[in-house]
Amino acid sequence: MKHIVLIGFMGAGKSTVGRALAAELGRELLDTDQMIEEKAGCRITEIFARQGEPAFRRLEEEILKQLAEEKAPAVISTGGGMPVFEKNRPALRRLGTVVYLQVKPETVLKRLKGDTTRPLLQGGGAESRVRELLAEREPAYRDTAHEVVPVDGMSADEVVRRIKELNNI
Numbered sequence: 001m002k003h004i005v006l007i008g009f010m011g012a013g014k015s016t017v018g019r020a021l022a023a024e025l026g027r028e029l030l031d032t033d034q035m036i037e038e039k040a041g042c043r044i045t046e047i048f049a050r051q052g053e054p055a056f057r058r059l060e061e062e063i064l065k066q067l068a069e070e071k072a073p074a075v076i077s078t079g080g081g082m083p084v085f086e087k088n089r090p091a092l093r094r095l096g097t098v099v100y101l102q103v104k105p106e107t108v109l110k111r112l113k114g115d116t117t118r119p120l121l122q123g124g125g126a127e128s129r130v131r132e133l134l135a136e137r138e139p140a141y142r143d144t145a146h147e148v149v150p151v152d153g154m155s156a157d158e159v160v161r162r163i164k165e166l167n168n169i
């Protein structure tokens, strides 16, 4: 049996949907952002501020290696940048079925308005940053995914239902 791996942009709902899906399937939720915070003993914002983004990406790579050792089928929620590095893509696909939660910039902006936990969206110009980064990353998400679920206008429960439907579970 394989893991279900959720990928997609910040605010797509990977953590929220992952939690609900894991509860429904009676599986463990493994959230890479959370695993990194536990390992580093501090918040992601602090890792970015003190050590910079490259250090965070190295931690993501380590977590990905750790996940390859997980035996029991789980639901894995990834950080929004996990598939950006090309070498992470086959590693993600080897973990199981990769589901891309595809979201429009408008939805991201609505969901993450006032949020201070995503360092890449802090400071001014969040709107253009979301549009640019999402367009830049779209090919990486598509390249990694086995399945695509457009999530705009859907509740987390609806997204869970769609993922179950697609995978006959």
Ligand SMILES: Nc1ncnc2c1ncn2[C@@H]1O[C@H](COP(=O)(O)OP(=O)(O)OP(=O)(O)O)[C@@H](O)[C@H]1O
Binding pocket: 008, 009, 010, 011, 012, 013, 014, 015, 016, 017, 033, 077, 078, 079, 080, 081, 111, 112, 118, 151, 154, 155, 156, 157, 159
């Ligand atoms: N389907 C949904 N409908 C409405 N709001 C949602 C939905 N999914 C998630 N949200 C809300 O959007 C915000 C971001 O969701 P979440 O943290 O799950 O995103 P994420 O994809 O894990 O982002 P990141 O890549 O930064 O970890 C949360 O406030 C969450 O409650």
Ligand SMILES: O=C(O)C1=C[C@@H](O)[C@@H](O)[C@H](O)C1
Binding pocket: 009, 010, 033, 044, 078, 079, 080, 081, 082, 117, 118, 119, 120
């Ligand atoms: O899209 C990204 O690059 C990120 C998304 C978040 O899940 C975190 O992994 C971090 O804030 C970086």
Ligand SMILES: [Mg+2]
Binding pocket: 014, 015, 016, 033, 077, 078, 079
């Ligand atoms: Mg998340």
